[in-house]
Amino acid sequence: MCGIAGLIHKGKSSNVGSEMTAMLQALKHRGPDSTGYAVYGEPTAGDYVMRVKVAEREDMDRGRGIVDVLADRIATVEAILEEHEAVVKTKDEATPYALRYVITHSGDTEELARHIEETEGVEVLSMGNGLELIKDLGDAGEVAETYGLNEFNGTHAIGHTRMATESDVDIRSAHPYWAFPYNDVSVVHNGQITNYWIMRRQMERKGHRFMSNCDSELLAVYTADNLANGVELEESLKRSIQEIDGVFTYLVATKDQLGMAKDTMAAKPLVLFESDDLIAMASEEIAIRAILPHEIDTTDPYDEEVRVWQA
Amino acid sequence: MASLSDTELAAMTQEERVKELGLTTEPLFGRSLLIEFNPDEEERFTYPWAPDVFYNKHEEVETDGLTTTELNNKLKEMMEEGVGTITIKNPRGMHSVGVGILNRLKLVIDGSLGYFAVGLIDGPNVHIKGRVGWSCGENMMSGTVVIDKNAGSTFGAAIRGGDLVCKGSVGSRTGIDMKGGTILVGGDTGALSGFMMQRGRMVVCGNAGKNLGDSMYDGTIYVGGEIQSCGVDAVEEELTDLDKAWLTRKLQQYGLMPDKGVDHFTKIVSGKMLWNYDNLEPSEKKLIL
Numbered sequence: 105m106c107g108i109a110g111l112i113h114k115g116k117s118s119n120v121g122s123e124m125t126a127m128l129q130a131l132k133h134r135g136p137d138s139t140g141y142a143v144y145g146e147p148t149a150g151d152y153v154m155r156v157k158v159a160e161r162e163d164m165d166r167g168r169g170i171v172d173v174l175a176d177r178i179a180t181v182e183a184i185l186e187e188h189e190a191v192v193k194t195k196d197e198a199t200p201y202a203l204r205y206v207i208t209h210s211g212d213t214e215e216l217a218r219h220i221e222e223t224e225g226v227e228v229l230s231m232g233n234g235l236e237l238i239k240d241l242g243d244a245g246e247v248a249e250t251y252g253l254n255e256f257n258g259t260h261a262i263g264h265t266r267m268a269t270e271s272d273v274d275i276r277s278a279h280p281y282w283a284f285p286y287n288d289v290s291v292v293h294n295g296q297i298t299n300y301w302i303m304r305r306q307m308e309r310k311g312h313r314f315m316s317n318c319d320s321e322l323l324a325v326y327t328a329d330n331l332a333n334g335v336e337l338e339e340s341l342k343r344s345i346q347e348i349d350g351v352f353t354y355l356v357a358t359k360d361q362l363g364m365a366k367d368t369m370a371a372k373p374l375v376l377f378e379s380d381d382l383i384a385m386a387s388e389e390i391a392i393r394a395i396l397p398h399e400i401d402t403t404d405p406y407d408e409e410v411r412v413w414q415a
Numbered sequence: 416m417a418s419l420s421d422t423e424l425a426a427m428t429q430e431e432r433v434k435e436l437g438l439t440t441e442p443l444f445g446r447s448l449l450i451e452f453n454p455d456e457e458e459r460f461t462y463p464w465a466p467d468v469f470y471n472k473h474e475e476v477e478t479d480g481l482t483t484t485e486l487n488n489k490l491k492e493m494m495e496e497g498v499g500t501i502t503i504k505n506p507r508g509m510h511s512v513g514v515g516i517l518n519r520l521k522l523v524i525d526g527s528l529g530y531f532a533v534g535l536i537d538g539p540n541v542h543i544k545g546r547v548g549w550s551c552g553e554n555m556m557s558g559t560v561v562i563d564k565n566a567g568s569t570f571g572a573a574i575r576g577g578d579l580v581c582k583g584s585v586g587s588r589t590g591i592d593m594k595g596g597t598i599l600v601g602g603d604t605g606a607l608s609g610f611m612m613q614r615g616r617m618v619v620c621g622n623a624g625k626n627l628g629d630s631m632y633d634g635t636i637y638v639g640g641e642i643q644s645c646g647v648d649a650v651e652e653e654l655t656d657l658d659k660a661w662l663t664r665k666l667q668q669y670g671l672m673p674d675k676g677v678d679h680f681t682k683i684v685s686g687k688m689l690w691n692y693d694n695l696e697p698s699e700k701k702l703i704l
Binding site for chain 2: 368369370371373375388389390392393397399400401402403404406407
C-alpha cells in the first residue's frame with residue numbers, strides 16, 4: 105500500500121525533520137517495513153552532503169566479520185574521495201552501515217559517485233547542496249531517532265512509509281530514491297509500475313544505473329533522464345503520466361521545488377492542503393492533521409493532475 | 416402491496432403501479448428500482464436488536480487518546496444507554512469512524528474524518544462538518560450522510576440506500592458499483608464516477624471527469640456541469656419532467672439547488688448494449704412488466 109508525504113514552506117525554514125516524522129508516523133499503518141526521508145536544508149554553496157550506505161541492515165547479523173568488511177569499504181570510499189580531491193569537512197555515522205559526509209568538491213560529482221559505487225556493497229544514497237536522503241527499516245519514530253532527524257531544519261521534505269509488495273524489505277528498496285546523478289533530486293512513490301521492465305531496459309540502454317528491483321526506482325531514473333535532456337520538472341511529471349503505465353501517485357523534490365503527479369486512473373490517493381506559507385500533502389489526511397491539528401480545508405487532486413510548488 | 420396480483424398490476428398505469436409497490440414515482444427504466452428513505456417509517460429501518468434511542472438525549476465524545484475501535488465501541492455503548500444524539504469532537508481525520516451503525520441516531524462529526532467514514536450504516540442521520548477521505552458511506556443501506564466540505568475517492572462505493580451528500584467536490588470513482596440510494600455532490604466529481612453502477616441515482620452539480628458511468632448496468636446520473644467524457648455504454652437521455660421534479664426536491668432538501676435551476680442538467684443512463692438484460696429474476700420482471 106505505502107504512504108507518501110510531502111511539505112514545503114514558502115520562503116522560510118522550519119523543523120521539517122520533526123514535521124515529516126509526525127506525518128510519516130501517522131501513515132505507519134500504510135507500510136511498516138521501512139521509512140525514508142528526503143529533507144532539504146539550507147543549501148551550502150560549494151559543499152556537498154553525501155549520504156552513503158555501505159551495507160544492508162541484515163548484513164549486520166552475519167557475524168563479527170562484517171565489522172572488518174565495513175571498515176574496508178569505508179576506507180575505500182574515503183580513498184576514492186581523496187583521489188577525487190574531495191575534502192571531507194565532517195563525517196557522521198548514525199549507524200555502522202550509513203554514513204554522512206560533508207565534502208568540498210569542485211570536480212564532477214557524477215564521476216565521483218559512480219567511482220564510489222564501484223566498491224562492493226556501497227551505494228550513494230544522495231548527493232547535493234541541500235538534500236539529505238535517509239532511509240532504513242522500521243517506522244518513522246525509530247528512523248528519526250537513529251538519524252537525529254527531529255532537529256533537522258529546512259524548507260521542504262518528502263517521505264515514505266513502505267509496505268513491500270514488488271521487492272524485498274531492505275534499504276535498497278526503500279524510498280525515497282535519489283535521481284542519480286542529479287544533485288538534490290529525490291522521488292517517493294505509491295503504486296505499481298506495470299511497464300517497469302520495458303522502461304528499465306530502455307533506461308539501462310541509455311546508461312542509467314539501477315540499484316534495486318523496486319519499480320519505484322524507475323520514477324527517479326526516469327526523472328533524471330528527463331532532466332538530462334533539459335526537460336523541466338513540471339513537463340517531466342506530465343510526460344510520465346503518458347509514458348509510464350500503472351497506478352501511481354508520486355512526489356518529486358528538487359533543491360527548491362516540490363512536485364506531484366497522479367496517474368490516469370487516479371487510483372492512488374493524495375490529500376492536499378495549501379496555504380500562503382505551507383503546502384502539505386499525504387496519502388491520508390490524518391498525516392496532514394498530525395502537523396496541523398486545527399480544522400483545515402483539503403482537496404484530492406484528480407486523475408492526470410500535476411502540480412509544482414516553489415519553496 | 417403484497418396482495419397485488421399480476422393482473423391488477425398490469426391494469427394499472429406505470430405511475431399507479433410504482434406507487435402501489437412503494438417505489439419512486441419516476442418511470443422505471445430497466446432495473447432502476449428505488450425505495451426512498453422515509454424517516455417516518457420507523458419499523459423498516461429498525462433491527463430487532465437495535466437499542467431504543469432518544470434524540471433529545473445528547474452527549475459529546477472527545478477523541479483524544481482513543482483508537483478507532485475504542486471510539487466506535489464507545490458510540491455503541493452510548494446508543495445502548497439510549498443516547499440518540501452524539502457529537503464527536505476533534506476527530507482529526509481518524510479512519511473508520513461510525514462504521515456499522517444499524518439503528519436510528521443523530522451523529523454529528525465536529526471536524527474531518529479519514530477513510531471508510533460511516534460505512535455499512537443502516538439508519539442513522541450523520542452530519543460531518545469537515546471533509547472525509549476515501550470510501551465514505553461504503554455499502555450504506557439507509558439513512559442520511561451530509562458532508563459540508565470535500566470527499567475523497569470511491570465516495571459511496573456500493574451504496575444500497577439512503578442519501579449520501581457531499582456539499583463540496585469528491586474524488587474519482589464516485590458511486591462505483593452503487594446498487595441503490597442517492598449520491599448528491601455539490602461540486603465536481605473525478606474520473607470513472609458511476610463505474611459499474613447498478614441502481615440508484617447520482618447527482619453532480621459541477622463537472623464530471625472522464626469515463627462517466629463506464630459499464631453501468633443501470634441507474635441514473637445527472638450532471639449539472641461539463642462531462643469530460645462518457646464511459647462505455649453510458650448514454651445521454653432526455654431529462655423528463657419527473658427527473659426535474661425529483662432533482663428539484665432533492666437539491667432543495669440539502670441546500671444544493673443551483674441558481675439556474677435544474678433544466679441544464681444532463682441525464683446519463685446505461686445504453687444496455689453490454690449485457691443480457693433478459694435474465695431478470697421473476698419478481699423483477701413483474702415490477703417492470
